[in-house]
């Protein structure tokens with residue numbers, strides 16, 4: 001198939017491009033390089049444009065005879081979304097609507113969307129499955145849920161085949177050394193710990209040690225970025241056979257505490273890391289873990305790199321010698 005990867009110069013999108021290319025698909029990347037890297041585009045041509053640029057998107061869809069669009073592009077910093085919500089509605093909702101309209105004009109009817117655990121808001125269960133209420137608590141989550149609702153409507157009205165994959169925490173890197181996670185600013189725990197270990201002057205703290213969890217620190221669900229890419233491939237096949245709009249939660253099924261992640265990082269790096277303990281951060285729930293049962297049952301997805309040490313080791317290989 002000819003696949004347009006929107007946001008393919010970013011962290012997860014670039015891993016998707018590699019995975020698609022290895023599976024024999026032809027890849028084209030559309031990215032405005034707002035947070036992505038030109039050097040991450042190694043599997044297919046880069047069209048440097050915004051996803052809201054209807055003319056550029058339409059031209060790309062037709063010129064490359066695109067069959068499927070995978071949409072990773074977004075603004076995705078929760079804190080920034082609280083202080084500048086219009087940016088999130090403009091980039092995540094309005095620009096996505098323009099992309100979907102351009103797809104409709106060009107007759108492209110299959111879409112895979114990067115959604116997030118942030119659509120759920122405060123967890124009301126130990127394991128979050130797809131039936132959990134969606135009540136986002138920040139504009140980032142609101143913007144992603146708005147797109148999910150748009151996709152549901154478009155599936156009914158126009159026959160769009162759409163899948164929203166809700167990632168919990170993406171982590172790790174492919175073992176080629178060619179691509180990895182290089183966000184600026186970096187807000188995720190594993191890369192912050194490892195960049196600090198590699199010598200960067202990053203302020204890293206453990207926020208809260210009095211949560212009702214096994215060691216008092218927050219529990220989060222980390223999925224290897226290559227396992228996420230595998231799930232997208234399976235979702236492509238699934239939605240070819242099953243019309244309509246589908247949602248899948250993607251997680252390891254096992255959460256790890258901040259201290260467990262720190263222990264894995266110390267073991268991988270081979271020395272202790274001196275990380276100070278601080279107070280809780282507002283808005284951090286104690287536990288956020290996905291039930292990926294639906295993805296396992298319907299897509300046949302099995303995360304193959306679920307071990308936290310493996311995830312951290314793959315990330316460490318990248319952070320010692322990041323190519324960009």
Ligand SMILES: NC(=O)c1ccc[n+]([C@@H]2O[C@H](COP(=O)([O-])OP(=O)(O)OC[C@H]3O[C@@H](n4cnc5c(N)ncnc54)[C@H](O)[C@@H]3O)[C@@H](O)[C@H]2O)c1
Pocket residue numbers: 006007008009010011012013030031032033034035036037049050051052071072073074075076091095114115116117166167168169170171183
């Ligand atoms: N990283 C995670 O743990 C995580 C978790 C849940 C959901 N997600 C979602 O997954 C997706 C990918 O995340 P990531 O970590 O790879 O982010 P990223 O910032 O590394 O990649 C996003 C890419 O989209 C591009 N982009 C942004 N706005 C654009 C626009 N208007 N037009 C064209 N390109 C644009 C950026 O330049 C970048 O290359 C995002 O939608 C994010 O919300 C990520």
